[in-house]
Amino acid sequence: MNLKDQQLFRQQAYIDGAWCDAESRATLPVLDPATGETIATVPLMGEAEAIWAIEAANAALPAWKAKTAKERAKILRRWFELIEQNEDDLARLMTWEQGKPVAEALGEIRYAASFVEWFSEEAKRLYGDVIPSPSADKRLVVVREPIGVCAAITPWNFPAAMITRKAAPALAAGCTIVVKPANETPLSALALAELAERAGIPAGVFNVVTGDSAAIGKQLTGHPLVRKLSFTGSTPVGRLLMSQCAGTIKKVSLELGGNAPFIVFDDADVDAAVEGALIAKYRNAGQTCVCVNRFYVHDAVYDEFAEKFANKVAELRVGSGFEPGTQIGPLITAKAVAKVQELLDDATAKGARVLAGGHSLAEGVQYFAPTVIADVKPGMRLLDEEIFGPVAPIVRFSSEDEVVRLANDTIYGLASYFYSRDIGRAWRVAEALEYGMVGINTGLISNEVAPFGGVKQSGLGREGSKYGIEDYLETKYLCMAL
Numbered sequence: 001m002n003l004k005d006q007q008l009f010r011q012q013a014y015i016d017g018a019w020c021d022a023e024s025r026a027t028l029p030v031l032d033p034a035t036g037e038t039i040a041t042v043p044l045m046g047e048a049e050a051i052w053a054i055e056a057a058n059a060a061l062p063a064w065k066a067k068t069a070k071e072r073a074k075i076l077r078r079w080f081e082l083i084e085q086n087e088d089d090l091a092r093l094m095t096w097e098q099g100k101p102v103a104e105a106l107g108e109i110r111y112a113a114s115f116v117e118w119f120s121e122e123a124k125r126l127y128g129d130v131i132p133s134p135s136a137d138k139r140l141v142v143v144r145e146p147i148g149v150c151a152a153i154t155p156w157n158f159p160a161a162m163i164t165r166k167a168a169p170a171l172a173a174g175c176t177i178v179v180k181p182a183n184e185t186p187l188s189a190l191a192l193a194e195l196a197e198r199a200g201i202p203a204g205v206f207n208v209v210t211g212d213s214a215a216i217g218k219q220l221t222g223h224p225l226v227r228k229l230s231f232t233g234s235t236p237v238g239r240l241l242m243s244q245c246a247g248t249i250k251k252v253s254l255e256l257g258g259n260a261p262f263i264v265f266d267d268a269d270v271d272a273a274v275e276g277a278l279i280a281k282y283r284n285a286g287q288t289c290v291c292v293n294r295f296y297v298h299d300a301v302y303d304e305f306a307e308k309f310a311n312k313v314a315e316l317r318v319g320s321g322f323e324p325g326t327q328i329g330p331l332i333t334a335k336a337v338a339k340v341q342e343l344l345d346d347a348t349a350k351g352a353r354v355l356a357g358g359h360s361l362a363e364g365v366q367y368f369a370p371t372v373i374a375d376v377k378p379g380m381r382l383l384d385e386e387i388f389g390p391v392a393p394i395v396r397f398s399s400e401d402e403v404v405r406l407a408n409d410t411i412y413g414l415a416s417y418f419y420s421r422d423i424g425r426a427w428r429v430a431e432a433l434e435y436g437m438v439g440i441n442t443g444l445i446s447n448e449v450a451p452f453g454g455v456k457q458s459g460l461g462r463e464g465s466k467y468g469i470e471d472y473l474e475t476k477y478l479c480m481a482l
């Protein structure tokens, strides 16, 4: 890969300020999802290296937490500036390992950088309290303190932003952190580590361990020095990791799977709904946790929406993320393509009708045609399972009460969307939807200043916003006798 700064292409893990191989010298391949070719290797590390990283993070903690908030803020600001200055290289590395179009990768790098910028500012606003004492001889004070050594386990679909959305608040709070990125996309994490080192983040404060997920995760969830785990990934893995943390009572934040409904009411601006639907469904080829999984369209506008939406989808350009104009890149693995095809075949076998796409693309290793299917009905698996691909199922509905019931009929509760121009309906439906996030007349809701997260089995806690740093802090009460 031709980068402006070749130093950003790292093939070693980053522990205690050192670039290192696995003790066994074993490696893992990193594949280009557009071609299936091996583009890099990273260390196949395990428990021993995870323990080394945890102990390094613990050793670095006293000095890092002893810095003033302003000192930490300055270093984080420098990290933000370096990410911004190297955005083109970082975007190209991301497209190379994850497949998303370069324009989308650039957007993610800027999104990732925004969390570092935001928490460099929030670092200076971790206020405590002075409580009016109920007794004259006592003074009561509350202070906020860093929780300590943290661990982060992150997914492949947003290989930079899902790391900074955890590491930035952790470091801002005065914590240290050990990050285990997804094995499909470690290069973005290692490039962030290179820039963290250049920014002056001290050795041991930010560590990246690559390799055997279960073995590394066993230490990140079970080691007593780790006080908090922040996980982003699938709900089944989140359940497992949460249970593994129980033995040492770790604080746990979970950003898990979704099953987002997108509701088009009869009073909606249908053209606006189509535009919102394109963004909310096909961003990252449908591989985001907040992508629409189910479209519910009122009978009165069903045919108009379905036709306009399918026509736009059929025009989406599929190809390598490096090709100018590509809108839909490859899916992350052949297994992901097979899963999408399996869900689609289940729906069509049960009566769903393909309006656009409907198949993987022969010329590409892992390309899948952007797809719209109509006449989708309960009992089809893709209404209950996370599709995580470019397939849009459309279901009819006839009343507000019916569609709210249908939308809430899932174990998930991450993102939801609806289009209506009735202000009373907007308030009623927004309050009735059991989701952590609701997009109203928009398909794009994510940013660094708003609380990102879900309810039910979509997770615990919030990331970004003024709330996102809370899970990296302990609240200490001081009772002082005069």
Ligand SMILES: NC(=O)c1ccc[n+]([C@@H]2O[C@H](COP(=O)([O-])OP(=O)(O)OC[C@H]3O[C@@H](n4cnc5c(N)ncnc54)[C@H](O)[C@@H]3O)[C@@H](O)[C@H]2O)c1
Pocket (backbone or CB within 6 Å): 153, 154, 155, 156, 157, 158, 162, 180, 181, 182, 183, 213, 214, 215, 216, 217, 218, 232, 233, 234, 235, 237, 238, 240, 254, 255, 256, 257, 258, 288, 289, 290, 386, 388, 414, 458, 459
């Ligand atoms: N809520 C959010 O903010 C959010 C964001 C992105 C992705 N996701 C979810 O993530 C999923 C897709 O990402 P994915 O395929 O990487 O998810 P995944 O759960 O398969 O993997 C996520 C991370 O967990 C690691 N992992 C897997 N098994 C492990 C184990 N036994 N011990 C320790 N670590 C383990 C993986 O290596 C990876 O780093 C989807 O369900 C998506 O909805 C949620």
Ligand SMILES: O=C[C@H](O)CS(=O)(=O)O
Pocket (backbone or CB within 6 Å): 157, 158, 287, 288, 289, 290, 446, 452
């Ligand atoms: O899928 C994971 C991300 O959280 C999606 S978003 O870019 O934050 O909306």
